[in-house]
Structures are given as C-alpha cells and as structure tokens.
Amino acid sequence: MEYEVVIGLEVHAELSTKTKIYCGCTTEFGGDPNTHCCPICTGMPGALPVLNEKVVEYAVKAGLAVGAQINRNSKQDRKNYFYPDTPRAYQISQFDLPLCINGGFDITLKDGTTKRIGITRIHIEDDAGKLVHDTYTGGTLVDLNRAGVPLIEIVSEPDMRSAEEAVAYVEKLKGILEYIGVSDCKMQEGSLRADVNLSLRPVGQKEFGTRTESKNLNSFRAIEHMINFEIQRQKEILESGGKVIQETRRWDEATGEGYAMRSKEDADDYRYFPEPDLMPIKLSDDYINNIKENLPELPERRKARYIEELKLPEYDAGIITSSKALSDFFEEASKECGNPKAVSNWIMTDIIRIARENDIDYSDLPFSAKRFASLIKLIDSGSISNTIGKKVFEDMISENKEPEEIVKEKGLLQISDESAIKEVVDRVVAANPQSIVDYKAGKDRALGFLVGQCMKELKGKGNPQIINRLIMEYLK
C-alpha cells in the first residue's frame, strides 16, 4: 500500500534575552553548574516569578515575522509533570491563550516549487535544567543554569509531507528568528531544537494515523535522518499488519536509530490551569504596531533583492538568505571582492559543504568574509586558476592562513606565460596524435583529455584559457 507521511513540528527557540524569564539570573550559556540560579528558577516554595518584558516583546516580534495574529489578551498556565530537570514539578507555559496564533510562510523546495506551511501558535515558556550522568556515583546530577531560560515554542500545522519539507521549514524559521534577532538559534548549543510529530496514513485517507513524537532534534541532519528512519519504521509496522503506538521517542544521531522513551497513554495529562502567580498579559494596538514597524529586513525581502539586483538564481538566493549569518557573509565578501556571482557559487558548493561536514553554524565559519574575498580576488585577477583556488580554499581552512600567503608559500601562482605553455602543448599533442584524429571525428572528449594532460604537466598551474586556445589551434 502507498502511504502518505504527515509531519508537524514543534520548534523550541531560546530567546536571546539577558536574563531568565521569571528572574534576573543571567541566561549566558556555559558557566559552572548551578551558578546562574536563585530561589525563583530553582523552584523554592514561596518564590514569586515576575515576567521579563523582553520575552513578550521577542515572542510578539517572532509572531509578526511569521505573519501570525497577536492575541490582545493572553495568560500563562501551569503544566504539571514530574521530572527532575523541572524543579517546581510544573513548567510555566501557555495553554489556551498563547501570544500568537495562525501564522505561516512559504518554503521553497529543491525542485523550485513553493509550499505554504501553517503555524498554529507561538507561546512562551521556561526551559528545563540539565541532567548529567554522574560517572562517579552512577547517579544523576542536576544543573539548573538553564532552568528558567525563556523559550518560544512554535507549533506548525501538520502540513509537511517529507524530510525535505521539514528541513526546509526549520531552515526558513531559523533564518527568520536570526534576522529579527530574538534567538541566536545555535543548534549545537541547544538554543534551537525541534520535536517531530510524524504519522503515516494510506494515500487518500482523510484521518491521520497514530503519530509518534521524536524529541529534541538539534541539527538539520538529525531531523532528516530521524524522519527517514521513522517513516521506514512505521511503514514496516503497518505493512506487517501491526499498529503504531503513540509514544515519545528519542533519536540517537550517532547510531542512526530512534527508540521509545515513554508511552504517552497515561503520562500525557498535564492538568493545565491558569498560573496564579502571574498576571494576564494585555497588549495594545500601539504596542504591536510599534514592534511591527521596527521589524528588520526579513529573508524574503533580501532574497528578492538578490534576485533582482544581483541576478542570483532564485534557488541560490533562497538558500543564502535562509541564514542571516550566511547572508551577511555573502554581502560582506561580495562588497569586498566585487563579484557576488562568484561568492554565491562558492557558497552554494564549497561553503555549504564544509559547514555541513563539520556541523558548524555559518556564524562560526573557519575564515572571515574578508579572507574569503581575497581568494576570489586571486582567481578573478588570473593569479590562480579556479582549480588551484579550490585547493587554496581547503588549505585556508586547515592552515588558517591568508590565501595570498598559501599561494606564495606553495608556489601556486598560475602560469600564464604563453611560450612556456606552448612548449607543453606541443609536447602533449605530439605524444597523442590519436586524440587529434578522434576530435576531428567528432569526439569532443578528446579536447578535455588533451587539456588534462597539459594541466598535469604544468602541475595544475597552467592558465586554462591559454591552454585551451593553443590546443584549439592544433585542432582547427
């Protein structure tokens, strides 16, 4: 039977406020265990939380940036559950009156089509602490530095149908949050993480199948792998006549496997009720309009500018603008070297590749935009060929040096001396008479072969345009 995949995402983003959501403790990442804590965020009886005004502002900003409606009347609620990373035994979240509802945006897929993904709601809540396995005693240690760090949870509609769509959605959402500066979205540090709800249903069926929820995915790769694994797992269950169990699952990217954490059947009763320690939130039109008018340039607008003014292909413009850091890198490097097209091409191939391979954020690239621009300038001026450029690029990363320095040290300057090249071409052509015959017989590949042989003799440093021209003279 053919199945349709149904995916909805809950994305948690830590807000980049200076202090926690209900107390003045710092939100700084790292820090010695339990040094960013106080009676409020450790859940001492009688401690009174007071809401950080920036949390409301940032959540409203996020809502407006994804085209959501802002609730004029909102409140916070207690979500009750026992888990040792939650010292109060309840999380303060929002139940029926979240700050933002009914938003959404278009994602662009690899084949160039676009699709709208709806956003059900965005609400504010506090993050939990961290449990660390204690190898010394075999017990568990609790660090509450992160407890009380403000989060927004962005809940999507179950609109996605594949891993590609889910990844495109999270990429776009991450980009938007970065542009408006409400979260640093560092997935490796857990400041952006996604829960994936996934179910299968026979094609044509209206009702959703039983879903599982895979928690805390913190890289695009993990999201993609987890989804493909879970699709396969559910498919096998259904095809063998079994039933998918509604459960919470965990994904282990290292082993490439997901496993069940706990069955949701009876645990999922949070007994929400209005948080009596926190007063309701009422937002005026003035307040909302003021935030709206001050939203910075969003990825959509930047993308349009790249397409119109810089003539980038739509797909490339979409990828580059999906990350603020990458887009800023593009702008700075382009300005420096004056060749946006080349910068874009390098980003689309090598820069995205090295970021993926090393699982680094674009804000943490191992070279500056300026240094990268120097490499482009070396190629554009003909000092090195594109092929040598790729080598210098790799060395630039492994050796952390300026491209000019690498070229000088390794003697990689391009040979454009025509007489030197002609000598090599003469030799190569003389040694490969058959290639000339082949080319004249219509085998274009023979040209590539000859150029390759010349390049080999010139140790890759020959100017390809000159080599090409000189060989063509023989072939005419």
Add this chain to the structure above:
Amino acid sequence: MEITKKDIEHIANLSMLNLSEDEVDGYAKDMQEIIAFANQINEINTDGLEESAFALDSYNVFRKDEVRESFDRELLMQNAPSSNGVAYQIPPVIE
C-alpha cells in the same frame, strides 16, 4: 459528577503516590464531597460578566531585562537533600 476509583488511581499515579485499596476508596468518597462543595460556584449567575482566570484586576506585571546577581551556590546546595557541592544529586534517571 462522580469520582470513580479509576480517577483516584489515575491522579495518584500522576502524583507518584502509592495508595492502598482502602485509601483509594476513602479518597474517592472525600473527593466526591469536595467537588460537590466546589460545584456550588456554578450556581452563581455570571451572565454579562467578562471571563477571567484571575480575581485581581491586574495585568502586565513585568520586569526589566536586567541581570541581577545569582544566588550563592553553597546556600542553594544547603537546600538539596543530596549534593556534591556543585550540583544536585539524585537517583539515576533512565529514559
């Protein structure tokens, strides 16, 4: 509204309480009475009143986003039933 033994067992489970058979019966009876008492509030006529989750007419109680010094860890750890001096120690958590 009738409170069944199953309701009590469910709530006990969520609250991580082990109750004996007799206790379950007793609590079911007690809770039935408590809810009946609280349900008297339903008899009040609220026509024309705006819905509210709060008794006070207060809203937007906010704090500025300014860092304040955190608590001394040593003092915090004094409240922990068990600690290694830097973190709370709890029995192993297995997911």
